[in-house]
Amino acid sequence: xxxxxxxxxxxxxxxxxxxxxxxxxxxxxxxxxxxxxxxxxxxxxxxxxxxxxxxxxxxxxxxxxxxxxxxxxxxxxxxxxxxxxxxxxxxxxxxxxxxxxxxxxxxxxxxxxxxxxxxxxxxxxxxxxxxxxxxxxxxxxxxxxxxxxxxxxxxxxxxxxxxxxxxxxxxxxxxxxxxxxxxxxxxxxxxxxxxxxxxxxxxxxxxxxxxxxxxxxxxxxxxxxxxx
Amino acid sequence: xxxxxxxxxxxxxxxxxxxxxxxxxxxxxxxxxxxxxxxxxxxxxxxxxxxxxxxxxxxxxxxxxxxxxxxxxxxxxxxxxxxxxxxxxxxxxxxxxxxxxxxxxxxxxxxxxxxxxxxxxxxxxxxxxxxxxxxxxxxxxxxxxxxxxxxxxxxxxxxxxxxxxxxxxxxxxxxxxxxxxxxxxxxxxxxxxxxxxxxxxxxxxxxxxxxx
Numbered sequence: 001x002x003x004x005x006x007x008x009x010x011x012x013x014x015x016x017x018x019x020x021x022x023x024x025x026x027x028x029x030x031x032x033x034x035x036x037x038x039x040x041x042x043x044x045x046x047x048x049x050x051x052x053x054x055x056x057x058x059x060x061x062x063x064x065x066x067x068x069x070x071x072x073x074x075x076x077x078x079x080x081x082x083x084x085x086x087x088x089x090x091x092x093x094x095x096x097x098x099x100x101x102x103x104x105x106x107x108x109x110x111x112x113x114x115x116x117x118x119x120x121x122x123x124x125x126x127x128x129x130x131x132x133x134x135x136x137x138x139x140x141x142x143x144x145x146x147x148x149x150x151x152x153x154x155x156x157x158x159x160x161x162x163x164x165x166x167x168x169x170x171x172x173x174x175x176x177x178x179x180x181x182x183x184x185x186x187x188x189x190x191x192x193x194x195x196x197x198x199x200x201x202x203x204x205x206x207x208x209x210x211x212x213x214x215x216x217x218x219x220x221x222x223x224x225x226x227x228x
Numbered sequence: 229x230x231x232x233x234x235x236x237x238x239x240x241x242x243x244x245x246x247x248x249x250x251x252x253x254x255x256x257x258x259x260x261x262x263x264x265x266x267x268x269x270x271x272x273x274x275x276x277x278x279x280x281x282x283x284x285x286x287x288x289x290x291x292x293x294x295x296x297x298x299x300x301x302x303x304x305x306x307x308x309x310x311x312x313x314x315x316x317x318x319x320x321x322x323x324x325x326x327x328x329x330x331x332x333x334x335x336x337x338x339x340x341x342x343x344x345x346x347x348x349x350x351x352x353x354x355x356x357x358x359x360x361x362x363x364x365x366x367x368x369x370x371x372x373x374x375x376x377x378x379x380x381x382x383x384x385x386x387x388x389x390x391x392x393x394x395x396x397x398x399x400x401x402x403x404x405x406x407x408x409x410x411x412x413x414x415x416x417x418x419x420x421x422x423x424x425x426x427x428x429x430x431x432x433x434x435x436x437x438x439x440x
Contacts, residue, residue, distance in 0.1 A: 005410040008417065012388065014395050014410075042362055043417055046424065047389040049367040053278035058291050059270060062298040069299060070262060 004036060011040045108152050108171055108205075110178030114191040117169050117209055120145045120156040130157070134227040138162055163216060167194075168224070169207040176205050185225075186218060197221040201228065265305045269298060272314040275391050276321055282386050283325045285375055293329060297321040315393055319401040322383065326402070364431060365424055373423035381416030388413055 009015050010023045027033045079086065122143040130141045139161040146155045155170040179187035179198050187198040196209045197217050206228060208221045269276075276297055281290040297320045301308075308316055374382060383402060387393045395413075399406045 005414045008414045009395070009410060012395070012413075039421060040417060043421055043424075044389055046362045046365055046370055047385075049365070050370050050390055051367045052274040053281055055274055055277040055294075058277055058294055059273050061291070062269075062273070062295050063266065065295055065299055066262065066266070066302055069302065 007033060007036045008040055011037065011044060106150075106152055106174040107177050108150065108174045110176055110189055110191075112149055113154075113169065113171065113176050113207060116147065116149055116154045117156065117167055117191050117196075117207065120147045120154060122156065122158065133157055133168075135159060136161075136223050136227060139166070161220070163212055165210065166220065167209040169209065171205040171207070173203055174205060175200065176207065182218075184218075184222075186221060188214070199225055201225070261305065262302075265302050268313045269301065269317070272317055273298075275314060276317055279318060279321055279386055279391060280325070282371075282374060282390075283321075283379075283383065284329055289329055293321065293324060296328075297324055300324065312397070314391070315397045315401070318387060318391055318393060319397070322387070322401040323403075362424060362428065365427065369427055370420075370424070373420055373427060376423055377416055377419045381412050381419060384409055384412040385416040385420060389417075 006015065006019060006023045007027070010020060010027075015023060023033075027037045122145040130144045133141050133144075135141060139159050141157055142160055143158045144156060146153065148154070152174040153172040155172070157168040157170070159166040159168055176187075176189075176198055179189045182188050185199055189196045189198060191207070191209050194209050194211055195214055195217055196207050197214075198205060198207045199221065200206075206221075206224070208217060208224060210217055210220070212220075273294070277290060277294045280293040280297070281287065284290045284293055297317065301317055301320050304320075374385065377385065380402075384398060387398045387401060388395075393401070395406050395409050398409045398413075402409070404412075
């Protein structure tokens with residue numbers, strides 16, 4: 001008998017002309033080949049009785065999935081098409097925030113300023129900076145130091161005049177919080193138990209600390225403010 | 229003659245139709261592409277879902293498989309060459325099934341390749357031809373018998389005898405040589421025939437002593 005798979009292929013119309021002729025001849029002459037051929041035909045006929053599967057509900061779910069896919073594609077498309085514009089908007093926003101941040105003055109808490117007044121190590125300020133400090137004639141700069149605290153450059157000068165020692169603190173580009181306004185452009189506070197007079201100057205803040213009374217301290221601060 | 233990216237002389241009408249849909253999609257937006265896909269997919273969906281059901285033998289899995297196949301096909305529609313949409317979709321279903329759902333196999337998987345009874349030619353145990361013996365067999369009984377055929381053979385029979393795919397299309401869909409398709413088809417049909425014979429005997433279409 002012809003190869004069984006050839007008989008199946010004949011029923012399925014999958015044979016080339018030459019092989020088809022040979023298989024047909026085999027079927028005509030060989031009863032077992034003919035039985036196989038008829039069995040395959042009968043089976044294919046029975047298979048035709050299988051009903052199409054009911055699937056309307058499943059198809060509806062599929063279309064909903066496609067709707068969701070289309071929606072997400074729209075968003076993706078919008079982002080992709082406008083990617084450069086969106087990047088530019090974000091860049092401007094970030095730069096703007098940076099500029100705004102720069103323009104806003106830094107505020108140093110009073111406690112930090114008080115700590116700095118006594119803890120900035122002395123002796124690390126270059127002599128020329130000390131010499132350049134325009135103190136009045138009756139005052140002398142004994143020592144100085146500088147440090148950075150919370151991103152703020154702080155300079156400490158130890159002064160002396162006829163009445164005693166003074167500590168002058170310079171917060172570069174920063175304001176000091178927690179002070180009370182006393183008029184005349186001055187504020188006051190207590191730093192490490194000692195009276196302090198604070199005044200702003202072109203974005204910086206100066207703090208004069210001493211044990212002397214408020215009136216003397218304000219007088220000294222006024223003179224320094226004129227000269228600094 | 230070339231228009232845009234299309235060279236008319238080399239495209240079949242079917243390809244032109246699909247390329248036309250793809251062009252419409254480019255010109256008129258995604259909606260026309262979606263409509264074109266949906267029109268074709270809806271026509272063949274009973275085959276997609278039916279095949280998924282016969283492969284997974286679970287309504288839940290079949291629904292997942294069919295949906296996934298539709299989504300995959302939609303995403304790849306711009307790469308469809310316009311030849312045979314149904315065969316293309318069935319290939320997607322089959323690949324998805326083989327790659328994902330085979331992990332949850334149910335029931336008979338492979339018949340032994342050395343099963344002696346399977347590839348035997350049909351005997352002459354009955355005087356009555358098969359076509360008459362199977363007269364009382366309904367579609368539901370065929371489905372029931374088909375579900376008992378091992379998976380690889382069942383797949384070949386479903387794709388060929390229920391979905392009308394060619395041997396080449398089945399080979400591509402299942403990623404096996406055509407010779408293997410022929411062999412699996414012959415074996416699958418033989419097993420199915422045996423199961424239907426058992427049913428026919430049970431229902432009294434065939435006398436038991438004749439079958440033995």
